[in-house]
Amino acid sequence: MELTKELMASKTAAKQDTRIALLEVGMDIMLEKGYSNTGIQEILSALQVPKGSFYHYFDSKENYAVEIIRHFDDCYTTMLKTIVSNPEMTPLKRLRTYANESRNKLNDQACRKGCLIGNLSQEMSDQSEVLRTELSIVLAKRLELFAACIEEGQKLGEIKSQHSAAELADLFMSALSGAVMMAKTLKRIEPLDNFINIMIDDLIKA
């Protein structure tokens, strides 16, 4: 009886591993190539997983992408929260730390890839209402985290208060996402540097 339980647990773990592996590999490929250019066969070959197994976990490519977005978001939101809610830094310092980390990561990747959410937003918002809805949930969640941090900075007198925290968070995310897009196209990191030096260290600073 115990052995059977153990066997079942190990089988469940293996299944869970396959699912996670499919999500991780799909996430990497989709980050680099976008949704339309990602072939399921490429992912199956990379992992040596049969097609039937893929469709056991995911109904369709679209549903697979939804799960990839959620998986990416789980990891990303945890990282983002750790930085923008860190009580050991002032709110402006937190925003700068987050922007610096985004900048350094993009620079290390030779201005390739960028952010999965930004890439899929641009590519798929008009193509799939299912993906757009999922992406908008992630964007709204990030906007809330940034707004909370900015509001704290406004209360401390560290960030300008002429505009609401929600409005500033909106502009902050627009400018950061756009800077990543520009850096990817121009293959130079300056748009991120300008975002940090001008927007964070000067314009929104009280």
Add this chain to the structure above:
Amino acid sequence: MELTKELMASKTAAKQDTRIALLEVGMDIMLEKGYSNTGIQEILSALQVPKGSFYHYFDSKENYAVEIIRHFDDCYTTMLKTIVSNPEMTPLKRLRTYANESRNKLNDQACRKGCLIGNLSQEMSDQSEVLRTELSIVLAKRLELFAACIEEGQKLGEIKSQHSAAELADLFMSALSGAVMMAKTLKRIEPLDNFINIMIDDLIKA
């Protein structure tokens, strides 16, 4: 002799018309669906043009996209120049007018489509060095036009001078492109409103 010349001229005009029609239809479809999701067959069917004729004008889909980018850029740059070099408005007013027009167009399109250059930049910068190079030429051209306008505003004391015109133009374009992307995903126009109200009417204003 005169008749032959006329016939030849009319044939050349018809050929030119077909080429332009292929560019215009391709531009519309690519703006809505992106590069990967655009099928050449769809364009040929829409125009009732045979495949051979398409390949008479364009070597490949990639080359076709390059020509679409150039065609789009020709029209767009003319419009952009008219606004950002208009001597009848102050530089800041010109930037606001341009941003307002972008905002209203996106709003009229129910926050769909956006800008072909931004869309293809996000989708294709890591996929095709040929397209990335073409897109980066367009971005650089726009950055120059914005920088010239901002520099004029700085000289007039209308725009802040703590940062160079080129750096501010970089941030201006990042924030505008990102706002368009956010608006497309959230299907609400506020990111554009926030960009105009906060960035133009407040933060960069001297």
